[in-house]
Amino acid sequence: MQQRPRRLTSTEQRWSAAVLMLLVMPGVLPEAVVQQPPVVSAAVGEDVLLPCELQLSSESLMTTPVFYWSLWRGTEKVEVRPPNQSDAQTPTNQPLLLRGVSWAHGGSYLCKVSLRTRPKGSYRTNGKKTTLLLYDQLLFERCMLDHTRICCQGNVTQDAAFSLSILHDGQTVPADADAAADAAADAAAATAQAQPFTLSRTAPLQGAGRYECRLLLGEGLMTESLLILNETEAGGGGANTTSSRPFVGVAPEPWLLYGMVLLVPVTVLLVLGMVQMSRRLKEPPEEVC
Missing domain, CATH: 2.60.40.10 (Immunoglobulins)
Known part of the structure; x- marks a missing residue:
């Protein structure tokens, strides 16, 4: 006797519909995420590394992703071409290396990634900007x-x-x-x-x-x-004895002591020279045949 197939419950039907939608419509899959720190600080003249990492959940890369950078100063946008390479770079982690930063480097940096994945295909995703603060x-x-x-x-x-x-x-x-x-x-x-x-x-x-x-x-x-x-x-009555150096109250250089130390070998040499000359004067003159 042939058994009748079991009917799915309402909960099972909802889960089946959700799974079928994910398989048929890859556009609803969660996108890749670009991670950027909100703030990076550095002293003027230093080398700075601005991190940017592509994180994938259920997608798999079909090609190597391409990283782009934009510098924002208020409403002004400048495209940044990263000429410097970093040792920390991988296909999904490509920080921007800025060498010898100056005040002109200040602003907000946006990292953008173009990628092609399976099953979603080709698309571009952005980070949330990193503000570079200098001092x-x-x-x-x-x-x-x-x-x-x-x-x-x-x-x-x-x-x-x-x-x-x-x-x-x-x-x-x-x-x-x-x-x-x-x-x-x-x-x-x-x-x-x-x-x-x-x-x-x-x-x-x-x-x-x-x-x-x-x-x-x-x-x-x-x-x-x-x-x-x-x-x-x-409490020096208002006299500024510290000048502009970060450390003050330093004793002056002992130039007198340095001079006395240098005079010692000079004095010894003079005494030896005088003794040598006195010996030569006391020696009898050589007889000439």
Whole structure:
């Protein structure tokens, strides 16, 4: 006796329809994903690597993907041709290497990938941009117009996430509120990311000790500069004895000691020469036949 085929339940019917749709319509399959970090920071003059990785889920590559880069400064778009190759490159991981970055490299970099996969076919997918933030060395010294205060400044990419912090012996020194507010306002009002602006902060001297000026990006430390004052320099009646060097209170070069050390061998040579000459004078003259 022939058995009647079992009828599918409603749940089984829904799952079967979903599987059939995925097989028949490859366009509904999940696309490949381009991974980019949101922010990369570097000092001016350094080599920078901007990561870009293609991640595939259920698709398989039929050809080698092609990576493209675009640089965005506000509404301005510039196509970037990556001339430099990186050791980290693979068919699905091709970071952009920028050598000796300058302020002109600042902006948002978009990574785009053209690929051909099975079963989806040929298409292009984009990342979500990486913002390159740059900074320069800090200038940290006693203020020129007011020697009872210390001034710190540095050039950075126009971004409100940058901030300066001044510490004395490990403790944060309250800075001028108006200076911090002006810096944030300038960064918010800036439009051309290729041009840096000067971030500055001042704070009152709090006696002798170790002063630090730190450049922060959010909560991360980018760079710092040190200023060390002894008791004489901290209370010197307003005289600036630290100049503009990051480390101060250094003893002067002992040039007198160096001269005395160099005179010792010269003196020894003179004494030996005089002894030799006196010996020759005491010797009787040779008789001539």
